[in-house]
Amino acid sequence: MALPTGAPTGAAAYLDLAIEAGRQGMRAHRGGPFGAVVVAPDGSVAGEGCNRVTSTNDPTAHAEVTAIRAACAALGSFLLEGCTLYTSCEPCPMCLAAAYWAHVDAIVYGASRADAAAAGFDDAFIYEEIGRPLESRRIPMRRLSVGSAVTLFDEWRAMSDRTPY
Numbered sequence: 001m002a003l004p005t006g007a008p009t010g011a012a013a014y015l016d017l018a019i020e021a022g023r024q025g026m027r028a029h030r031g032g033p034f035g036a037v038v039v040a041p042d043g044s045v046a047g048e049g050c051n052r053v054t055s056t057n058d059p060t061a062h063a064e065v066t067a068i069r070a071a072c073a074a075l076g077s078f079l080l081e082g083c084t085l086y087t088s089c090e091p092c093p094m095c096l097a098a099a100y101w102a103h104v105d106a107i108v109y110g111a112s113r114a115d116a117a118a119a120g121f122d123d124a125f126i127y128e129e130i131g132r133p134l135e136s137r138r139i140p141m142r143r144l145s146v147g148s149a150v151t152l153f154d155e156w157r158a159m160s161d162r163t164p165y
Helices: 011-029 063-075 093-102 113-118 124-131 147-158
Strands: 035-039 045-050 084-089 106-111
Touching (some): 011 035, 011 063, 011 106, 035 063, 045 063, 084 093
Parallel strands (some): 084 106
Antiparallel strands (some): 035 045, 035 084
8 A cells, every 4th residue: 555646645644544454454354443554764655454363363463563574575674673653553562562573663553552442452451461470460471491492592692693683
């Protein structure tokens, strides 16, 4: 999706593209009403995405993640430094983490997480879970300390041809 020739540019126009991606995805894939676009430093749309969770049976296929994946593929990089993520709604914790891992420069969103919760998309429990001690979380977590898990990091540090991220 691109801005039509002669169309207004700027944050509102890119946010409109994200909202439209969400609308089209919702109608085509019967998924959640979420859309996102990644805008490159030159102002071009490097990637777009919509929620594809139900159509792909992939709980990670949120709009922001699919837009980030598309932008990384288009730009040939796992880093999106200089890019801005425009999303129809405030990112959930997973999507926010993906934006941080991608090193986007900024996130611009439309609806708030409270707006999403009112529509049945409430991620407040995840924000709460992240803040809890490991032993108090809903999903039990325990560390099984085996030396080879830690030595894997030693191997990584020793690689002269590794690609840091």
